[in-house]
Amino acid sequence: AIEKTLVLVKPDGVKKHICGEVISRFERKGLEVEAIKMIQVPEELAKKHYEEHEGKGFFKDLIAFITSGPVLVMVIKGENAVAAVRQINGATDPLKAVPGSIRGDFATSIDENVVHASDAPETAEREIGLWFPELKK
Numbered sequence: 001a002i003e004k005t006l007v008l009v010k011p012d013g014v015k016k017h018i019c020g021e022v023i024s025r026f027e028r029k030g031l032e033v034e035a036i037k038m039i040q041v042p043e044e045l046a047k048k049h050y051e052e053h054e055g056k057g058f059f060k061d062l063i064a065f066i067t068s069g070p071v072l073v074m075v076i077k078g079e080n081a082v083a084a085v086r087q088i089n090g091a092t093d094p095l096k097a098v099p100g101s102i103r104g105d106f107a108t109s110i111d112e113n114v115v116h117a118s119d120a121p122e123t124a125e126r127e128i129g130l131w132f133p134e135l136k137k
């Protein structure tokens with residue numbers, strides 16, 4: 001089915017100047033960019049986005065990192081977009097991410113792992129609503 005998913009290029013990816021590289025990898029796989037913007041993430045939005053991780057040991061660092069610099073926010077659309085994007089991104093832990101995946105090629109640590117993508121269609125709907133409230137009808 002045609003799906004939409006929310007993708008972030010995190011502050012480390014923006015600083016490494018690989019936003020274009022990330023977009024290219026999705027496009028080359030037949031996915032398209034439906035919406036895109038560069039923003040500085042407000043702390044409140046960061047906490048809502050990552051609310052499932054609240055209480056975990058890495059939560060504070062996660063919020064500090066995602067708010068540390070500009071983030072590229074995108075809605076990626078296409079056939080099985082949620083799973084397809086996660087495949088292209090690679091595993092969360094860069095040591096487990098295979099070479100050829102975005103994280104396998106560029107991520108340096110589990111915290112600075114270049115990209116985020118929704119983990120399921122339902123999550124995608126929630127995350128797209130959070131990051132692109134202007135697209136809501």
Ligand code: CMP
Binds near residue numbers: 062110
């Ligand atoms: P992301 O897909 O953005 O979702 C939550 C983020 O928490 C994850 O990528 C990692 O960058 C970060 N993180 C830090 N430590 C851990 C951990 N132990 N397990 C999972 N995610 C972690």
